[in-house]
Amino acid sequence: MSALAHVPTGQSTGAKPPPAARRGRYRALPYLLLLPGGGWLLLFFALPLLQLAAASLYDPGGSLATGYAMTWAFGNYPDALAAYWPHFLRSFGYAGLALVLALLMGYPLAYAIAQKAGRWKNLLLVCVVAPMFTSFLVRTLAWKTILSDNGWVVGLLRDVHLLGPDGRLLATPFAVVLGLTYNFLPFLVLPLYASLERLDPRLLEAASDLYASPVRAFRRVTLPLSMPGLVAGTLLFFIPASGDYINAELLGTPNEYMIGNVIDSAFLVRLDYPQGAALSFLLMAAILAVVFGYLRRAGTEDVL
Amino acid sequence: MARFWRWVADRWVMGVALLVLGYLSLPILVVAGLSFNRPSSRLSYDFHEFTLDNWRNPCATSDMCDAVVRSVQIGFIATVVSTVLGTLMAFALVRHRFRGRAGINVLIFLPMATPELVMGTSLLALFVAAGVPQGFWTIVIAHVMFCVSFVVVTVKARLAGMDSRLEEAAMDLYASEWQTFRRITLPLVLPGIVAAALLAFSLSFDDFIITNFNAGTTVTFPMYVWGAAQRGIPPQVNVIGTAMFVIALLLVLGSTLRGRRARRAALPVAAPGAAKRP
Amino acid sequence: MGGTTVARETPAGDLRLANLTKRFGVFTAVDEVNLTIPQGSFFALLGASGCGKTTTLRMIAGLEEPTSGQVLLGDRDIARLRPYKRPVNTVFQSYALFPHLDIFENVAFGLRRRGIRDVGEQVERMLALVQLEGYGRRLPAQLSGGQQQRVALARALINHPQVLLLDEPLGALDLKLRRQMQIELKRIQTEVGITFVHVTHDQEEAMTMADTVAVMNAGRIEQLGAPADIYEFPATAFVANFLGQSNLIAAEAAGAAGDDVPVTAHGARYSVPAARARVDRGPVHLGVRPEKLHLVGSADQVPAGHQHVAGVVSDASYVGVSTQYLLRTAWGSELSVFAANSGSAERFAVGAEAVAHWDPRHAFLLPREPGAEDQTTPVLDEPVGVKS
Numbered sequence: 023m024s025a026l027a028h029v030p031t032g033q034s035t036g037a038k039p040p041p042a043a044r045r046g047r048y049r050a051l052p053y054l055l056l057l058p059g060g061g062w063l064l065l066f067f068a069l070p071l072l073q074l075a076a077a078s079l080y081d082p083g084g085s086l087a088t089g090y091a092m093t094w095a096f097g098n099y100p101d102a103l104a105a106y107w108p109h110f111l112r113s114f115g116y117a118g119l120a121l122v123l124a125l126l127m128g129y130p131l132a133y134a135i136a137q138k139a140g141r142w143k144n145l146l147l148v149c150v151v152a153p154m155f156t157s158f159l160v161r162t163l164a165w166k167t168i169l170s171d172n173g174w175v176v177g178l179l180r181d182v183h184l185l186g187p188d189g190r191l192l193a194t195p196f197a198v199v200l201g202l203t204y205n206f207l208p209f210l211v212l213p214l215y216a217s218l219e220r221l222d223p224r225l226l227e228a229a230s231d232l233y234a235s236p237v238r239a240f241r242r243v244t245l246p247l248s249m250p251g252l253v254a255g256t257l258l259f260f261i262p263a264s265g266d267y268i269n270a271e272l273l274g275t276p277n278e279y280m281i282g283n284v285i286d287s288a289f290l291v292r293l294d295y296p297q298g299a300a301l302s303f304l305l306m307a308a309i310l311a312v313v314f315g316y317l318r319r320a321g322t323e324d325v326l
Numbered sequence: 327m328a329r330f331w332r333w334v335a336d337r338w339v340m341g342v343a344l345l346v347l348g349y350l351s352l353p354i355l356v357v358a359g360l361s362f363n364r365p366s367s368r369l370s371y372d373f374h375e376f377t378l379d380n381w382r383n384p385c386a387t388s389d390m391c392d393a394v395v396r397s398v399q400i401g402f403i404a405t406v407v408s409t410v411l412g413t414l415m416a417f418a419l420v421r422h423r424f425r426g427r428a429g430i431n432v433l434i435f436l437p438m439a440t441p442e443l444v445m446g447t448s449l450l451a452l453f454v455a456a457g458v459p460q461g462f463w464t465i466v467i468a469h470v471m472f473c474v475s476f477v478v479v480t481v482k483a484r485l486a487g488m489d490s491r492l493e494e495a496a497m498d499l500y501a502s503e504w505q506t507f508r509r510i511t512l513p514l515v516l517p518g519i520v521a522a523a524l525l526a527f528s529l530s531f532d533d534f535i536i537t538n539f540n541a542g543t544t545v546t547f548p549m550y551v552w553g554a555a556q557r558g559i560p561p562q563v564n565v566i567g568t569a570m571f572v573i574a575l576l577l578v579l580g581s582t583l584r585g586r587r588a589r590r591a592a593l594p595v596a597a598p599g600a601a602k603r604p
Numbered sequence: 605m606g607g608t609t610v611a612r613e614t615p616a617g618d619l620r621l622a623n624l625t626k627r628f629g630v631f632t633a634v635d636e637v638n639l640t641i642p643q644g645s646f647f648a649l650l651g652a653s654g655c656g657k658t659t660t661l662r663m664i665a666g667l668e669e670p671t672s673g674q675v676l677l678g679d680r681d682i683a684r685l686r687p688y689k690r691p692v693n694t695v696f697q698s699y700a701l702f703p704h705l706d707i708f709e710n711v712a713f714g715l716r717r718r719g720i721r722d723v724g725e726q727v728e729r730m731l732a733l734v735q736l737e738g739y740g741r742r743l744p745a746q747l748s749g750g751q752q753q754r755v756a757l758a759r760a761l762i763n764h765p766q767v768l769l770l771d772e773p774l775g776a777l778d779l780k781l782r783r784q785m786q787i788e789l790k791r792i793q794t795e796v797g798i799t800f801v802h803v804t805h806d807q808e809e810a811m812t813m814a815d816t817v818a819v820m821n822a823g824r825i826e827q828l829g830a831p832a833d834i835y836e837f838p839a840t841a842f843v844a845n846f847l848g849q850s851n852l853i854a855a856e857a858a859g860a861a862g863d864d865v866p867v868t869a870h871g872a873r874y875s876v877p878a879a880r881a882r883v884d885r886g887p888v889h890l891g892v893r894p895e896k897l898h899l900v901g902s903a904d905q906v907p908a909g910h911q912h913v914a915g916v917v918s919d920a921s922y923v924g925v926s927t928q929y930l931l932r933t934a935w936g937s938e939l940s941v942f943a944a945n946s947g948s949a950e951r952f953a954v955g956a957e958a959v960a961h962w963d964p965r966h967a968f969l970l971p972r973e974p975g976a977e978d979q980t981t982p983v984l985d986e987p988v989g990v991k992s
Contacts, residue, residue: 052422056430059411059474063433066471067440070448077451086454127346134343148578149347153354155574158532159551160567163559164353167360167371207350236335257439265441268534272555282443282535289447289539295454302447309441494667495700497687499714499759509713513704 078299086293098300106284106301110308113280116195117264120202121210124259127203128210132251133244135211136218147215150208162201162272169197169273198278201269206262210255217251218244253320261309281305354571361564368558380561384569387560393550394566400462400546401530404469409523411470412477419478420485437475445472446539453540460542468540469533473526480525484518524577531570617678618643619664619767619799624673624683626659633659635823636673641767641801641816646793648802648814652846656823657803658697661769664801665694677766688717693760694769698776699752701744707731707755708740714763730758733792750781757789761796770802774809786812807847811835819843835893837880837968841979844891844970851897851939852889852979854972860884865969870935874911874964881969889970889979894940896966899929899958901950912961913939917952927951931960937978 077090082098084090103110135146153161168175169191179185191197221244229239245252267282276283281301288298364377385391419430437445449468453460492514496506534548541549551563619641626634634656641647649657662668664675666687675683682690693714701710711730712723731737734754744752753773760768773789774782790813793800804810810817811831818828819842827839835847844850855869864875865884874890881888898910899917906912918938919930922945929941929952941960943949952958 049424052418052424055414055418055422059415059478060430060433062411062470062474063437066449066452066467067437067445068433070445070452073452073455074444074448077455127342127349130339130342131346134339138340138343144582146343146347148575148582149351151578152571152575153350154528154532155578156354156357156567156571157548157551159534159548159555160357160563161353163371163551163555163563164356164360167356167373168352170371172372204349204353207346261439261441265443267443268552285443285447286538289450295451298447299451302444305441306444313439489700491696491698491700492702494665494687495694495696495702496713496717498665498667498692498694498696499763500688500717501713502686502688502717505717510702 074299074302077295078303080296082296086295090295095296098296099304102297102300103304106281109279109281109284113264116199116202116280117260120199120263121256121260123199123203124207124210128207128214132211132214132218136215137221137223150211154208158205159268162205162268165197165201165204165273166192192273193275195278197273198269201273202263202266205269206259209258213254213258214248214251217248221247249320253317257313264309265305357564357567360561361568363561365561380565384562384565386562390550390560390562393545393547396544397531397547400465400469401527403466404473404530405523405527408470408473408477408526409519412474412522413481413519415478416481416485420482434475434478437472442535446536450539460540461544464540464542465537465544465546468536469530472536473529476525476529477522480522481515481518484515488514620676622674622676624660624663624675625671626663626668627671632823637825639818639825641799644797644799645815646790646800646802646813648804648810648817649820650804650807650810650817651820652805655820657820658771661771661801661803664767665692665769666690691766692769693763693765694771695756695760695773697771699756701752701755703744706741706743707736710744710755711759711762713759726762730762734758749777750785753777753785757792765798767799767801770800772804789813819846838970839882841889841970845979849894849940850891851894852891852970854976854978855888855890857884857886857888857969867969876964876967876969880967883969883971887972887974889972891968891970892962892966895942896962897939897941897960898962899941899943899952899960901958903959906959906961910961910963912959914959915939917954917956917958920952920954931958937980939980
């Protein structure tokens with residue numbers, strides 16, 4: 023549901039500098055204001071990350087019952103990677119595929135709302151956010167009904183021979199990618215919309231006045247100007263999508279399991295904390311690598 | 327023919343957009359439909375037979391309603407705490423200069439960029455290492471943690487959009503710092519704080535991944551749905567899903583309508599005594 | 605606490621700025637400004653954007669703390685008092701009306717903060733003064749720009765401040781409304797007798813309204829005086845061009861001879877009364893306002909006692925009340941000449957030869973940087989793109 027909150031991120035960059043400098047007796051005030059919230063984040067966000075880092079180096083021979091010994095077992099990382107690299111690949115593959123689908127759907131949607139919707143703009147925006155009004159899990163389960171073997175979608179596809187007589191959609195990679203695309207699409211659309219909304223339509227008129235074809239006008243004017251929203255939206259889509267395991271669990275089979283499913287079971291089923299922790303860190307490192315690589319290429323690091 | 331293509335060129339984007347909106351709305355329609363379904367078997371997800379029973383007895387499966395109540399409790403506590411903490415931080419960031427501002431911004435930004443999975447497992451690692459038994463309060467702690475950043479960002483946007491001259495004007499008109507805050511700043515920022523609180527509540531109510539790692543044996547509504555997905559989903563889950571949707575939609579439409587009415591009121595109106603003025 | 609202890613009961617006095625300085629890092633926004641603004645006067649601080657006029661105003665209001673120097677009201681230094689402790693109120697640029705309070709509460713705000721309970725009558729009286737009776741229950745967004753401006757004024761005036769500060773108060777209004785408000789502001793100032801300090805970048809506005817104008821440039825006061833005095837006899841080239849237009853011809857002076865200062869410019873000799881010379885030796889600018897120049901067809905039509913320059917008309921713009929000519933001189937500069945369309949003057953076509961003449965008593969001499977050339981082509985009212 024967090025996409026809602028990301029919209030202001032993009033817009034608050036123009037924050038004014040603080041007003042007139044306050045006097046000495048107020049100097050401690052900002053720190054007092056920051057203390058409770060900042061303390062909470064340090065204690066329950068930053069400290070746990072350190073603990074997770076430590077846990078990833080525990081002796082893999084220990085268990086939750088007997089306790090773990092800190093043995094600086096860096097070997098946990100290559101071991102985890104060796105055992106589960108296909109899941110990593112699948113995570114990023116599915117997330118990447120879903121991202122491409124989401125861009126193909128999300129860009130026209132954001133553009134239409136921002137530039138073409140006129141007085142229907144707010145209504146359409148509500149429609150984009152509306153899915154998030156209800157539970158993530160319940161919505162994902164609804165796809166089980168839509169894609170069910172007895173459902174009309176599969177029936178139709180079988181009739182037109184896009185699917186064989188026994189072909190199915192549920193429990194396939196297709197279903198998982200579809201679910202990922204669906205669940206995180208609003209996260210992509212909202213920042214993109216925020217960018218496109220600020221695009222002055224006169225710029226496109228100017229471009230076409232200066233002999234640009236619609237395609238060129240899009241490539242030279244619209245696309246570059248929507249870049250900040252595009253970059254932010256892509257990240258907001260990709261980060262949760264690659265760490266997701268709900269879609270794989272509910273819409274796929276163990277053959278479609280992503281790295282999240284493995285981590286979930288390492289912590290909650292197999293109780294192999296060192297491996298789970300190592301996998302978590304590998305996931306975070308992989309995501310950070312993808313994000314920073316992407317940001318460098320997109321050339322807009324100030325999005326963060 | 328050329329006219330036809332121009333017509334298409336003008337409208338294809340809107341056409342695609344409406345198709346995508348259909349794709350986004352389909353599952354909600356299905357959820358609403360299934361809330362009137364009498365399933366043929368526990369594990370069936372197909373529509374079988376129309377019934378109003380699910381709406382008549384939403385709590386037929388009592389542990390589901392317990393889970394909903396628990397989610398509301400957790401959501402309420404997490405919302406109050408995170409809204410207070412986040413609002414204080416937003417004020418510090420927008421209204422004050424201080425050292426270490428960049429570090430604080432990173433600390434606020436990171437939880438929004440970190441995969442939930444990593445936050446969930448790391449908190450689990452901490453609670454296990456510290457020997458804290460997991461349950462209701464560890465869920466609250468986790469929810470406050472990931473809600474705070476969103477509150478900060480939402481309130482900050484509102485605060486930063488506020489003309490600082492209004493506060494200067496108040497001080498110029500004999501309002502002390504406290505009076506300025508109480509009479510001018512707070513009323514003007516309140517809509518942002520309310521929006522942040524609603525956001526925090528919905529984030530908390532719907533969270534599954536982080537909760538899943540820190541719940542112990544406590545069952546929230548998403549946890550219940552997750553567990554039931556293996557055993558068979560009672561159709562009342564769709565009742566709750568539909569009800570959530572309707573409530574949230576009414577809230578949003580209500581605030582939009584109020585905003586529109588305020589804007590209409592803001593249009594210049596023919597003034598009484600206008601003729602008297604030079 | 606609150607504002608009840610405000611020193612508004614002390615006898616009013618002149619507002620005096622003594623060596624007032626404000627630095628932002630290495631940038632000096634206001635540089636050792638010394639000013640006395642007499643009690644009850646209408647004073648204008650005039651300058652382009654970024655000249656320090658708004659910073660000066662904010663220091664008087666208490667919204668900015670001076671780096672050094674004093675703000676004296678009577679003989680009390682208020683420079684370091686919090687804004688709500690000063691008997692000074694401000695009409696903010698774009699008004700800063702509280703959007704969530706209605707007009708009545710906006711106007712009553714200052715009274716209420718000072719713990720005054722029965723505000724109704726005072727507020728109504730103040731709304732009447734600014735001709736907004738019956739608007740009390742509206743929200744600011746429901747009023748037009750001109751009405752909002754008057755609410756801002758009422759909200760400040762109701763507190764009977766000793767000094768009222770106005771920060772570009774008319775900047776957001778269209779031209780016609782601006783003229784109307786200028787007259788209204790002046791009427792109100794006369795009525796209430798409070799010292800008004802008005803910051804503006806609009807020279808016409810400053811001249812229309814103020815008793816005294818201070819022209820600011822780069823954090824310093826360039827010239828201070830009555831509008832007519834500044835216009836007729838500017839102190840620097842900056843003032844000569846900022847306030848209206850001037851033809852400034854580069855010349856050399858070699859000291860006064862009797863009541864006159866003779867100068868040479870581009871090979872010709874002219875003279876200016878010694879009383880109208882800011883300097884009488886070295887590089888100078890010989891200045892004449894465009895409307896003080898008159899065009900005639902040939903040198904023998906120049907009246908006795910007048911001085912003249914011959915040239916070719918290079919541009920003629922008919923603007924209704926006058927025709928504005930550009931006259932290209934033999935040395936290549938263009939002089940700007942405004943000829944009133946009173947019906948009696950001869951009209952000149954582009955390309956025609958003509959002679960511009962002036963009464964030496966209307967000319968003035970200003971100091972000139974040794975390298976500086978003529979500054980005779982029309983100068984824009986303000987640099988392009990800096991309109992606040």
